[in-house]
Structure formats: C-alpha cells, structure tokens
Amino acid sequence: xxKTKPRKEKWNxxxxxxxxxxxxxxxxxxxxxxNADDYETGGWRSERPLRDREKCNDCMICFFACPDSxxxxxxxxMVDIDLEHCKGCGICAQVCPRDAIEMLNEIKxxxxxxx
Amino acid sequence: MARxxxxxxxxxxxxxxxxxxxxxxxxxxxxxxxxxxxxxxYVANGDVVTEYIAVESEHSAMxxxxxxxxxxxxxxxxxxxxGFALMWEMLFIAASLRLPITMPVITRALSGPIxxxxxHSDSMxxxxxxxxxxxxxxxxxxxxxxxxxxxIAEHMDVRLPVMTMIDGFIISGAIGPVETLDDEQxxxxxxxxxxxxxxxxxxxxxxxxxxxxxxxxYFEHKIAQNRAMENAMDVIEEVGRxxxxxxxxxxxxxxxxxxxxxxxxxxxxxxxxxNVKTVVTKLRAEGRKVGVLKVRTFRPFxxxxxxxxxxxxxxxxxxDRSDSFGAQGGPLFTEVxxxxxxxxxxxxxxxxxxxxxGRDIFPDDIxxxxxxxxxxxxxDTLAQQRHYLNVREx
Ligand code: SF4
Ligand code: SF4
Numbered sequence: 001x002x003k004t005k006p007r008k009e010k011w012n013x014x015x016x017x018x019x020x021x022x023x024x025x026x027x028x029x030x031x032x033x034x035n036a037d038d039y040e041t042g043g044w045r046s047e048r049p050l051r052d053r054e055k056c057n058d059c060m061i062c063f064f065a066c067p068d069s070x071x072x073x074x075x076x077x078m079v080d081i082d083l084e085h086c087k088g089c090g091i092c093a094q095v096c097p098r099d100a101i102e103m104l105n106e107i108k109x110x111x112x113x114x115x
Numbered sequence: 116m117a118r119x120x121x122x123x124x125x126x127x128x129x130x131x132x133x134x135x136x137x138x139x140x141x142x143x144x145x146x147x148x149x150x151x152x153x154x155x156x157y158v159a160n161g162d163v164v165t166e167y168i169a170v171e172s173e174h175s176a177m178x179x180x181x182x183x184x185x186x187x188x189x190x191x192x193x194x195x196x197x198g199f200a201l202m203w204e205m206l207f208i209a210a211s212l213r214l215p216i217t218m219p220v221i222t223r224a225l226s227g228p229i230x231x232x233x234x235h236s237d238s239m240x241x242x243x244x245x246x247x248x249x250x251x252x253x254x255x256x257x258x259x260x261x262x263x264x265x266x267i268a269e270h271m272d273v274r275l276p277v278m279t280m281i282d283g284f285i286i287s288g289a290i291g292p293v294e295t296l297d298d299e300q301x302x303x304x305x306x307x308x309x310x311x312x313x314x315x316x317x318x319x320x321x322x323x324x325x326x327x328x329x330x331x332x333y334f335e336h337k338i339a340q341n342r343a344m345e346n347a348m349d350v351i352e353e354v355g356r357x358x359x360x361x362x363x364x365x366x367x368x369x370x371x372x373x374x375x376x377x378x379x380x381x382x383x384x385x386x387x388x389x390n391v392k393t394v395v396t397k398l399r400a401e402g403r404k405v406g407v408l409k410v411r412t413f414r415p416f417x418x419x420x421x422x423x424x425x426x427x428x429x430x431x432x433x434x435d436r437s438d439s440f441g442a443q444g445g446p447l448f449t450e451v452x453x454x455x456x457x458x459x460x461x462x463x464x465x466x467x468x469x470x471x472x473g474r475d476i477f478p479d480d481i482x483x484x485x486x487x488x489x490x491x492x493x494x495d496t497l498a499q500q501r502h503y504l505n506v507r508e509x
Contacts, residue, residue, distance in 0.1 A: 016332075019332065019335065020335055020338075021335045021336070021338035021339040021342060022339070022342075024332060024335060024336060024339060025312065025321075026213045026274055026311060026312070026339070027211065027212040027213035027214070027274075027312070027323070027336075028211070028212070028324075028325065028327055028332070028336045029212075029312045029321050029322065029323050030321060030322035030323075030325050031312070031319070031321055032320060032321070032322065033320035033321065033322055034320075035322055035325075039326075
C-alpha cells in the first residue's frame with residue numbers, strides 16, 4: 001500500500017501496550033505526523049467501490065471528493081483504490097461522471113475475491 | 116512599583132498587558148467586559164504586540180486559545196458566567212491537551228433566572244474541568260494571581276491551564292488601591308515562553324488531539340493529568356514564595372487569621388473572606404475564640420494542609436457562594452468535610468451558603484453564623500447542616 005509522505009522519524013511504540021501514565025507524551029500528543037496512514041479504517045466498510053478501468057477517463061473528480069484520500073493516483077492516472085483506508089462511503093461512485101465506480105456489498109466482494 | 120486607584124478588572128487587564136502574551140482570544144461579557152475592552156485598547160494603541168482575536172463567542176474564544184497555545188503561543192482569554200458555561204466543552208480539552216492558557220474569571224451567577232451579579236456558580240461548576248483554580252479576595256490578589264498564573268501554568272512539571280477568580284462587580288467593578296509592579300519586573304518574573312510540542316515546529320512534527328478510545332490509553336492520560344495537578348501543589352507555593360521575596364506579598368494555598376487557638380473557624384473564599392476577617396477581629400476583641408481560613412487554591416485542593424490547619428477547631432463553618440443542588444452542601448463545604456474526615460480530629464462542620472446572585476452579606480449575617488457555631492461548640496449540635504445567610508424565610 002502507498003505511503004504518501006515519508007515521515008521524518010518513526011515513533012517507537014513497540015511496547016506501547018505496557019505503557020503507564022509516565023511513558024506517554026504530555027497531553028496525549030503523538031510525536032510524529034502523518035500517522036493517519038497507520039490507522040486502517042478499511043475494516044469499517046460495508047460496501048466496496050469497484051472501478052471499471054474501461055469506463056474511467058482519469059478525470060480525478062473522485063480523487064478530490066474522497067474524504068479518506070483513498071483514491072490513488074500516479075502519473076496523472078487513477079491507479080486504484082486504497083482498500084486499507086477506504087470506508088466505503090460511496091461518494092466516489094456518486095460523483096463519477098462516467099459511472100465508472102460501482103459499490104459492491106463487502107461480504108460479496110470478499111467472496112468474489114476468494115474465488 | 117506604583118500605587119494605583121483602579122478597578123479589579125482594570126488591575127487584571129494591566130497585569131495581562133505587562134505580561135504581554137502572544138495571543139488574546141476573548142469575547143466580552145458582563146462583568147468581565149472591561150478586561151476584554153481594556154486589552155483591545157492596549158492592542159489598538161500599539162502598547163502591546165499581542166494578536167487580539169475578536170471571536171464570535173466564548174466557545175470560539177476557548178477554541179482559538181487552544182489552537183493558539185497548541186501552535187506554541189503564550190495565550191490568554193477571560194470570561195464570566197454564561198461565557199464560562201459556553202466554553203465548557205473546550206475547557207476540558209485545553210486541560211487534557213496540557214496547554215498552559217491563563218484566564219481571569221470574573222465570577223458571576225449562572226442563569227436562570229437571569230442575573231448578572233456575583234456568585235461562584237460559574238467557576239465552581241468548572242472545578243473538575245482540569246484547570247488550576249486560584250481565588251483572589253480583592254483587586255490586589257486578582258492582579259498578583261493573574262501574573263503568577265503564567266509561571267504556574269508554564270512550569271514544566273505542570274503545563275496545565277490556570278484560571279484566576281475575582282468576585283464580579285464587588286471587586287471587578289469597584290475602585291480600590293493596588294500596588295502594581297513595573298513592566299520590566301513583571302516580564303522578568305514571568306520569563307520567556309517555552310513552547311512544548313508546538314504545531315508550528317516543522318523540525319519536530321506532532322499530532323495533537325488524536326483519537327484514543329477503547330483499547331487505547333485514555334485512562335493513562337487522565338492519570339498523567341492528575342499527576343500534573345499534584346505537581347502544581349508545590350509549584351503554586353514556590354511561585355507564591357518567590358513573588359513574596361521579590362515584591363513583598365507572599366502567597367500560599369490559603370491564609371489563616373486567628374486560627375491557631377480558635378474553637379470556631381470559618382472557611383471562606385473570594386471577597387467575603389475580607390468581611391469575615393473584619394468580623395473575626397471584632398469578636399476576638401470580645402474574647403471569642405474565632406478564626407478564619409481564606410482559601411486561595413481550590414484546584415488542586417490543599418487537602419492535607421487544610422486538615423492540619425483546622426485540626427484544632429471544635430466547629431467549622433464553611434461559607435459557599437454557590438450551591439450544589441442535591442449534594443450535601445456547597446463545593447467548598449464538601450471539599451473541607453472530606454479533608455477533615457481523613458484526619459484524627461472530627462470537628463462538627465456546617466455549611467453557610469450566602470450571596471447567590473449578588474445578594475449582600477452583612478457583618479451581622481456573619482456574626483449570626485458564628486453565634487450558631489458557638490452553640491454547636493457548647494454541645495448543642497445544630498439540627499441542620501446547611502444554612503442560608505440573609506434569605507427571606509417562608
Ligand atoms: S467509497 Fe468513499 S472512502 Fe472509498 S474510495 Fe470512494 S469516496 Fe473514498
Ligand atoms: S471520477 Fe470516475 S472517471 Fe473520474 S477518475 Fe474517478 S473513476 Fe475515473
């Protein structure tokens with residue numbers, strides 16, 4: 001999966017499960033940025049967007065509309081959807097002027113994947 | 116140093132001007148208005164370099180203050196009553212993010228019925244929002260506390276927001292004598308601001324205000340917050356002592372007057388403590404063994420020190436300028452009672468609620484309370500624990 005921005009330094013939280021009140025940064029501050037990447041919200045999804053490469057003309061409207069920055073773009077092309085973070089809101093499917101995105105039931109999509 | 120005739124609000128606005136913080140985000144509200152107005156005037160006159168954010172509400176005032184403090188700026192605001200209530204949700208956030216914002220609170224009753232006059236319902240209602248609370252008796256203490264608040268809030272062992280109270284109108288609007296310090300003295304005492312985990316530091320990027328829920332560390336963070344409160348206990352004293360050494364007015368968590376050999380001690384907070392002291396002095400001249408303890412630090416509450424100071428009393432009368440509906444008594448009463456329960460001596464403790472919505476309290480009311488307590492001390496336990504002073508009966 002893509003890491004959009006490389007971080008300056010990684011916060012070492014290998015044993016954070018054991019951390020008491022004295023170990024944390026003051027005010028629950030996280031001493032690094034860009035860590036939303038580590039929070040995999042894809043598990044919240046009940047519907048999964050499926051893009052039809054044939055219909056899509058890389059207009060990028062879905063990229064601007066996606067509230068979770070889950071439309072992945074490389075070299076001006078809409079490459080695919082980051083399913084580790086996509087929450088399945090369906091906005092991309094709504095805004096796509098070419099009806100290139102279809103929302104599938106997540107369970108069915110998983111089953112299709114298994115096949 | 117200079118001696119000025121000035122209102123409580125004027126004195127506090129002057130203290131803030133002398134500190135000259137980076138940002139003030141405030142909304143005017145009676146009886147705090149003069150602070151917001153005077154400070155805006157200082158900014159307009161070019162007397163200070165402070166960025167003044169004229170926000171559209173107190174919720175926004177505290178939100179802007181939080182943003183500003185998280186960005187690494189020394190930040191202030193000020194409020195009263197409904198404004199304090201409107202800040203409510205943000206007060207907790209300021210404290211839990213450990214942002215050393217300071218805020219004078221000019222205490223005023225909460226609606227309803229609508230009332231703009233003094234009582235402590237606003238600040239006492241906010242006693243568990245995680246802010247340090249210092250109460251002043253008069254304009255001088257309001258001025259001195261407003262300055263010391265920066266040192267306490269910004270101390271590296273504390274890093275908690277501090278609110279400093281004076282009584283609305285009674286002190287905020289009344290002109291009285293205040294010994295002010297020179298600008299340089301104040302600036303030197305307060306020192307340079309040191310930002311911690313500033314959002315604007317691109318060398319060390321941080322995430323502030325992240326989600327921390329089930330399976331997370333919310334609980335541990337709350338304990339860390341309470342440890343900072345415990346640390347504040349010593350820091351408040353250190354700062355008060357240093358202030359005394361430098362400027363001749365020493366501050367502690369509370370002040371006692373004639374308490375040592377007293378059978379009866381009244382505990383008071385805010386401007387009424389001065390009235391009680393006057394009455395105590397008069398009664399002492401009549402040979403009556405009465406004393407008064409004036410509370411300055413309410414959060415963190417100096418439990419052990421107060422228990423120690425009151426350990427010789429037979430009867431304690433705690434005076435609250437706010438009620439706690441359905442509780443055993445007002446906030447100061449329950450705090451003092453809990454402190455005494457943990458001690459060896461178990462004095463009788465009664466609660467006197469007075470002054471709600473600005474109702475006057477007269478020396479006769481205080482003497483009346485002492486008379487009741489004298490009866491209790493003589494073995495005639497009072498039927499009621501909670502009493503109201505200067506109310507219409509029926
Ligand atoms: S479904 Fe929602 S979250 Fe997922 S890619 Fe589309 S817009 Fe983004
Ligand atoms: S909005 Fe539709 S056509 Fe445009 S890039 Fe996205 S999927 Fe392709």
